[in-house]
Amino acid sequence: MMKRPDGRGAEFLRKVNITRNFMKFAEGSCLIELGDTKVICTASVDDGVPQFLKGKGGGWVTSEYSMLPRSCQQRVQREAVRGAVGGRTHEIQRLIGRSMRAIVDLPALGERSIWIDCDVIQGDGGTRCASITGSFIALSDAISWMKKKGMISKPPVLDHVAAISVGLIKGEPVIDLTFQEDSNADVDMNIVMTGGGKFIEVQGTAEGEPFDGEQLHKLLELAKNGIGQLIDIQKKILGI
Numbered sequence: 001m002m003k004r005p006d007g008r009g010a011e012f013l014r015k016v017n018i019t020r021n022f023m024k025f026a027e028g029s030c031l032i033e034l035g036d037t038k039v040i041c042t043a044s045v046d047d048g049v050p051q052f053l054k055g056k057g058g059g060w061v062t063s064e065y066s067m068l069p070r071s072c073q074q075r076v077q078r079e080a081v082r083g084a085v086g087g088r089t090h091e092i093q094r095l096i097g098r099s100m101r102a103i104v105d106l107p108a109l110g111e112r113s114i115w116i117d118c119d120v121i122q123g124d125g126g127t128r129c130a131s132i133t134g135s136f137i138a139l140s141d142a143i144s145w146m147k148k149k150g151m152i153s154k155p156p157v158l159d160h161v162a163a164i165s166v167g168l169i170k171g172e173p174v175i176d177l178t179f180q181e182d183s184n185a186d187v188d189m190n191i192v193m194t195g196g197g198k199f200i201e202v203q204g205t206a207e208g209e210p211f212d213g214e215q216l217h218k219l220l221e222l223a224k225n226g227i228g229q230l231i232d233i234q235k236k237i238l239g240i
Contacts, residue, residue, distance in 0.1 A: 028141030032134030036124035043142035059109025108156035160195030191223035
């Protein structure tokens with residue numbers, strides 16, 4: 001059996017810690033720590049929706065994602081300085097938005113938007129997955145805030161959502177890859193699932209050797225088990 005850098009077994013997540021209400025002014029927020037990966041997730045409620053939804057009576061959930069300059073081993077230049085949002089950032093923030101919208105009854109929000117902001121303060125692999133898992137906590141608390149304000153009457157959250165990375169390293173399926181592992185994996189996948197066990201997104205790439213159906217099945221099962229653990233943590237944090 002392969003020895004992982006941090007001593008974990010192939011099927012074990014890194015230590016997960018979620019600090020609720022991490023930001024003072026946001027309607028919903030948390031700090032999620034997945035090993036050495038740390039992301040601040042906030043949810044902000046705004047009146048109004050994008051132009052293409054105006055007058056249709058429904059709401060919207062969208063996301064922005066960024067990494068602090070020294071969140072990584074080498075400095076990451078701020079995209080505001082570069083004058084353009086990079087392709088990776090676009091991909092991740094669209095993924096976070098899709099993942100949240102998949103479990104929200106948008107008409108129940110009325111013509112309001114919820115902005116999910118994910119700021120990576122330390123990255124050691126799996127930042128998009130940590131962002132999705134933490135964003136659900138922030139979103140849930142923002143929804144609770146809306147209920148207390150009398151802004152909504154029908155519960156809009158339909159299910160839980162969480163995400164985790166899996167991969168093949170020297171042919172062995174492993175879960176929750178660190179940056180070191182991700183950099184050397186033959187196959188790297190990010191899986192997003194609902195609490196009901198349905199897939200929202202499967203992002204998988206053979207960086208080295210191609211993978212077969214049996215290996216894919218093992219990776220999906222590994223992810224399903226890990227996401228189940230994350231959702232149990234979400235439920236405990238939210239008191240469900």
